[in-house]
Amino acid sequence: MTPEMKQYIRQFYLDEALDAAVYTVLAKKTKSEHNRGVLEAIARDEQSHKAQWASLLDALPRLSVFRVWFFIFLAKIFGLTFIINLMESGETKAIEKYKAVSEQFPIARKILEDESRHEAELAAMIEEDGLSYISSMVLGLNDALVELTGALAGFTLALNDNKMIGLAGFITGVAATLSMAASEYLSKKTDEGGKHPLKAATYTGLAYMFTVALLLAPYCIFSAPLVSLVFCLLTAALIILGFTYFVSVVRKSSFLRGFREMLAISFSVALISFLIGWGARAWLQIDV
Structure with missing residues (x-):
């Protein structure tokens, strides 16, 4: 694995770890049973992706706690739909990098399909007054x-x-x-x-x-x-x-x-x- 490829995978791992942590916390904090179920489903997807990237790394990088709580703060101020779409937009920008590693690591293609299909559907299900x-x-x-x-x-x-x-x-x-x-x-x-x-x-x-x-x-x-x-x-x-x-x-x-x-x-x-x-x-x- 080239140093550039390894750096891509480290970043993918951190992105999925961030999403999983944020959605898990938001699911615990929301009062709506419906939204809690949606957020928990998204968090499970992100945890699965995180584990798949982790399997390709020798040592796992540490996730910044500050980043997690920053996104939770934004969700508190601007709402769940805003924060989900904001985080998804970050993943959209990473598509080219996903494509770059997909030939060597087929799991990247599967994760990319999940990101573009499942989470978009789940995000659309969020109910926000x-x-x-x-x-x-x-x-x-x-x-x-x-x-x-x-x-x-x-x-x-x-x-x-x-x-x-x-x-x-x-x-x-x-x-x-x-x-x-x-x-x-x-x-x-x-x-x-x-x-x-x-x-x-x-x-x-x-x-x-x-x-x-x-x-x-x-x-x-x-x-x-x-x-x-x-x-x-x-x-x-x-x-x-x-x-x-x-x-x-x-x-x-x-x-x-x-x-x-x-x-x-x-x-x-x-x-x-x-x-x-x-x-x-x-x-x-x-x-x-």
């Missing part, structure tokens, strides 16, 4: 980012005073949160087969209000309106980055395309509103 309302969260975040970044940009030029901008932004944000939550409630209630309209409205409202709070924070921290606007836009970009990544992992969609699209829409509206605020201030000759 929050994912049922991901469209509601997307609606709340998208609307808050587009509407409030635009409003704050306009207020910044029109009012030129952080206290007034913050107050106007807060009133706009609260009113829009209640409006969006009510609209989502009515939309889900009138949909045929719509379930839990109150939960959908709550997810929309919380996502909207969370975004409002983050976008308003720079106006509470800084004294210069333009500096506050710059940090507000940076905050918006980071929110878009984080949420687009989350959605891309959960839905297995393109991250870059979603990020570019959401960023372009939000910042275009902010720019238009900024120019409207500047024009209104000049036209009305308001000096605040």
Whole structure:
């Protein structure tokens, strides 16, 4: 066995050991009997793969406990579907390496088949309440980012005073949160087969209000309106980055395309509103 091949197998072993350890812990921690069964099935698959790679090694490398608990922490924050898809994406990237060793070690081909078939099926079986309302969260975040970044940009030029901008932004944000939550409630209630309209409205409202709070924070921290606007836009970009990544992992969609699209829409509206605020201030000759 070449040193390069041995290194591949060591990495495969560590990957399977990590997956087995994470899924085993998550299975013990979950309250859902259904999800526990799914996670235990995935863990058994990973344990089997781990043992097969171990049989090809003279000495087994140690798995980092920190890595295990880091993924468990991510699962706690972002949910089971996110962490399963995230870990599976890492295995997808290793496909070329699997192919490189499959000629010399036929078990690699069998493990690769298992990874692409069994675990994808098991991951699809996970029941997670929050994912049922991901469209509601997307609606709340998208609307808050587009509407409030635009409003704050306009207020910044029109009012030129952080206290007034913050107050106007807060009133706009609260009113829009209640409006969006009510609209989502009515939309889900009138949909045929719509379930839990109150939960959908709550997810929309919380996502909207969370975004409002983050976008308003720079106006509470800084004294210069333009500096506050710059940090507000940076905050918006980071929110878009984080949420687009989350959605891309959960839905297995393109991250870059979603990020570019959401960023372009939000910042275009902010720019238009900024120019409207500047024009209104000049036209009305308001000096605040």
